[in-house]
Amino acid sequence: MAQAILALGANIGDPTRQITDAITAIAAHPAIKLVKASTVIVTPPWGKTDQNDFHNAAVSIETSLTPEALLEACLTIEESLGRIRVEKWGPRLIDIDLIAYNHLELETETLTIPHPYAHERDFVLVPVREIAPDVAQWLVERGQTKP
Structure with a gap:
């Protein structure tokens, strides 16, 4: 089984409920085992700043899915x-x-792992540090050494 980290965010409707519903759906997937979920944090928007604050969380999972299938x-x-x-x-x-995903480095037309902006986004790093501090550190180190 591969170990993976997923980051979740929402800022319209009932964001905390939507994150909870997403975690429930992730855990219900037959090829995914939920290992740990972070608490939900609220952060200002990133990139496009003229919108509501985001609610964010992260989950650690084990999966038999390939990165693309995940x-x-x-x-x-x-x-x-x-x-x-x-x-x-x-x-x-x-x-x-x-x-x-398993400390894998991968770049395809549809997927880049690790996520290319994870190392500079506190709304990703804070929840990931809570559930997988070693992965958060790897993301930061990997981001700092990218050309």
């Missing part, structure tokens, strides 16, 4: 919870990002 599962869960992609970094009902 990404697809996350997108399916987002869609099942009502996510419609309108604008980059814009308001959202739920966002589930694949942040890390």
Whole structure:
């Protein structure tokens, strides 16, 4: 089983409830085992700043899915919870990002691991530090050494 970190965020509707619903859906997936979930934190928006604050959390999971299949599962869960992609970094009902997968470094047309901005986003690092401090440290170190 691979170990992975997912980051969750929401800022419209009932963000904490949507994060809870997403974690429930993640845990219900037959190829995913929920290991640990962080508390929910509230942070200002990043990138596009003229919107509501975000509620954020992270989960540590074990999975038999490949990184690409895990990404697809996350997108399916987002869609099942009502996510419609309108604008980059814009308001959202739920966002589930694949942040890390077995300390793998991978770049394809649809997926980059570790997440390319994780090391500079406190709304990712704070929840990840809570559940997997070693992964948070790896993300920071990896981000600092990228060309």
